[in-house]
Amino acid sequence: MKIMTCPLNGPRNISEFSYGGEVRARPRPGADPAVVADYLFHKTNQPDVVREWWCHVPTSYWFIAERHLATDQILRTYPAAEYLDQEAQP
Amino acid sequence: MPLALLKAGFRDRSKPPPRELPATPELKKSYDVVIIGAGGHGLAAAYNLAKTWGIKSVAVLDKGYIGGGNTARNTAIVRANYLTPEGVAFYKESMGLFETLSQELDFNVMYTRKNHLTLGHTDAAMRTMRWRAEVNKHLGVASEVIDAKQVAEIEPRLNMSDAVRYPILGALYHPVGGTARHDAVAWGYAIRAAQMGVEIHQLTEVTGLEVTGDKVTAVHTNRGTVQAGRVLQAVAGASSHVAKMAGLRLAIRTIPLQACVSQPVKPIINAVVVSGSLHCYIWQSQRGELVMGGAVDPYPLWSTRSSLEFKEGLMGHMLELFPFLSEVRMMRQWAGMSDMTPDFAPIMGKTHLANYYIDAGWGTYGFKATPVSGKRMAECVATDTTPDIIKPFRHDRFTRFEQVGEAGAASVGS
Ligand SMILES: Cc1cc2nc3c(=O)[nH]c(=O)nc-3n(C[C@H](O)[C@H](O)[C@H](O)COP(=O)(O)OP(=O)(O)OC[C@H]3O[C@@H](n4cnc5c(N)ncnc54)[C@H](O)[C@@H]3O)c2cc1C
Numbered sequence: 001m002k003i004m005t006c007p008l009n010g011p012r013n014i015s016e017f018s019y020g021g022e023v024r025a026r027p028r029p030g031a032d033p034a035v036v037a038d039y040l041f042h043k044t045n046q047p048d049v050v051r052e053w054w055c056h057v058p059t060s061y062w063f064i065a066e067r068h069l070a071t072d073q074i075l076r077t078y079p080a081a082e083y084l085d086q087e088a089q090p
Numbered sequence: 091m092p093l094a095l096l097k098a099g100f101r102d103r104s105k106p107p108p109r110e111l112p113a114t115p116e117l118k119k120s121y122d123v124v125i126i127g128a129g130g131h132g133l134a135a136a137y138n139l140a141k142t143w144g145i146k147s148v149a150v151l152d153k154g155y156i157g158g159g160n161t162a163r164n165t166a167i168v169r170a171n172y173l174t175p176e177g178v179a180f181y182k183e184s185m186g187l188f189e190t191l192s193q194e195l196d197f198n199v200m201y202t203r204k205n206h207l208t209l210g211h212t213d214a215a216m217r218t219m220r221w222r223a224e225v226n227k228h229l230g231v232a233s234e235v236i237d238a239k240q241v242a243e244i245e246p247r248l249n250m251s252d253a254v255r256y257p258i259l260g261a262l263y264h265p266v267g268g269t270a271r272h273d274a275v276a277w278g279y280a281i282r283a284a285q286m287g288v289e290i291h292q293l294t295e296v297t298g299l300e301v302t303g304d305k306v307t308a309v310h311t312n313r314g315t316v317q318a319g320r321v322l323q324a325v326a327g328a329s330s331h332v333a334k335m336a337g338l339r340l341a342i343r344t345i346p347l348q349a350c351v352s353q354p355v356k357p358i359i360n361a362v363v364v365s366g367s368l369h370c371y372i373w374q375s376q377r378g379e380l381v382m383g384g385a386v387d388p389y390p391l392w393s394t395r396s397s398l399e400f401k402e403g404l405m406g407h408m409l410e411l412f413p414f415l416s417e418v419r420m421m422r423q424w425a426g427m428s429d430m431t432p433d434f435a436p437i438m439g440k441t442h443l444a445n446y447y448i449d450a451g452w453g454t455y456g457f458k459a460t461p462v463s464g465k466r467m468a469e470c471v472a473t474d475t476t477p478d479i480i481k482p483f484r485h486d487r488f489t490r491f492e493q494v495g496e497a498g499a500a501s502v503g504s
Contacts, residue, residue: 015388015399019389019390033491034489037488038489041341041432041488042339042340042488043330043339043340043341043342044330045330045340045342045343045344046330046331046334047344069344069390069391069392070392070393071393072391072395
């Protein structure tokens with residue numbers, strides 16, 4: 001059983017979580033369609049550490065995990081607010 | 091064939107048997123074409139470049155061994171009953187090539203028709219199957235919707251009870267769908283390509299690409315640097331990694347796909363049985379093993395590890411279809427790294443660089459495409475024009491919101 005640590009619920013079986021994709025900066029409203037397409041479809045997808053959205057399904061709690069895509073090691077998980085605050089900064 | 095067997099029987103045993111595939115040679119300074127990845131796709135492209143287009147200065151580089159990637163790991167199902175007209179036309183051409191591949195390569199690839207059945211368990215699934223059957227028939231692919239009684243006649247061991255979560259209402263029946271020996275496809279192409287002068291370099295990892303202006307000029311490897319006239323990448327699970335060396339971002343996620351086989355048993359299952367609702371499929375190999383697989387893992391990973399979760403989930407569903415399997419032991423389990431696109435269609439053809447070509451996005455379904463992709467990518471590289479049949483799969487389709495939408499036909503990994 002692989003364990004993931006949810007910032008809200010603590011360590012849980014990874015089968016309780018749902019993967020939500022790479023964390024990417026969202027295009028601004030009115031952005032060029034090509035920019036939106038890039039955001040939607042193109043992935044970084046490298047065998048390296050990535051930031052990802054995850055959801056603890058039983059509690060519908062979304063958060064961010066830093067995970068190594070080649071080793072599956074989960075380096076850090078933290079509340080989404082930490083990232084969203086950064087993104088909101090000019 | 092029997093004559094060849096007789097000759098082999100009488101050969102001089104004091105000498106080692108002749109080697110069909112040459113050992114990895116020294117890397118030359120330059121080649122007309124460098125192909126990255128010696129899976130079925132890379133090797134088939136090399137074979138076609140030499141055979142059809144007379145381009146013999148070709149090096150195929152692989153960081154591992156021939157056909158050791160997903161080519162070695164797939165469950166060998168070949169079929170053409172896809173959903174979109176673009177997909178059906180493409181896979182139909184591949185099936186046509188499979189019919190005569192053993193003769194073409196003079197190497198037995200064991201293509202066998204096996205009555206491919208895609209089970210429908212809900213009204214919605216039956217509706218999609220009717221749609222698929224009509225598209226298939228329109229394009230000349232043998233494919234029809236059959237009812238539960240006919241399903242039971244073709245595959246009598248199936249559990250037809252309606253006291254289960256997903257009773258079987260009918261199926262999409264594809265008589266020419268079946269299997270071919272995956273390793274033999276890679277070896278056959280490799281041997282014949284090598285006989286025409288193609289060099290196959292195993293244990294040769296591409297570590298970087300030198301891009302000058304709009305061209306790739308050199309390929310860096312762990313065994314030195316080579317110049318290349320044209321470069322084709324065909325590295326499946328590692329597509330995003332190699333594409334990045336050429337400055338290309340892809341609509342691909344690398345997600346493991348797992349499979350397993352049971353201990354060998356006497357012939358008991360005739361068809362290839364696929365269930366979309368139960369996310370599983372099964373067929374019996376010539377050796378008697380029951381070959382089973384399911385959907386991709388729940389999240390991306392660049393690894394070929396196996397998991398208990400996969401096995402548990404798969405068996406839970408499989409037992410609903412074939413309860414007798416509870417008596418059968420599992421023998422082996424493995425995984426491959428699937429290069430998944432959002433529309434379940436491949437990425438093929440030219441790129442933003444003038445002499446760099448891509449063959450990727452083969453996800454859970456690319457083995458069956460090996461012959462056609464080899465043929466068409468060779469044409470694309472040799473003529474520097476994109477053949478019509480692969481135009482819908484161009485890499486920049488996502489930027490223009492022109493996805494192919496094959497999801498309805500390819501969601502269980504076959
Ligand atoms: C479990 C499983 C079941 C499947 N079942 C089916 C099926 O039933 N039917 C079907 O049609 N398809 C199936 N598939 C999909 C199919 O296996 C693949 O789509 C297909 O084999 C891809 O072939 P390829 O030649 O493109 O890639 P591969 O065979 O993976 O070859 C790519 C090669 O590139 C090499 N490489 C990677 N990086 C580098 C580098 N930097 N330098 C040099 N070489 C490199 C690798 O070593 C590898 O040998 C399945 C896949 C899996 C994993």
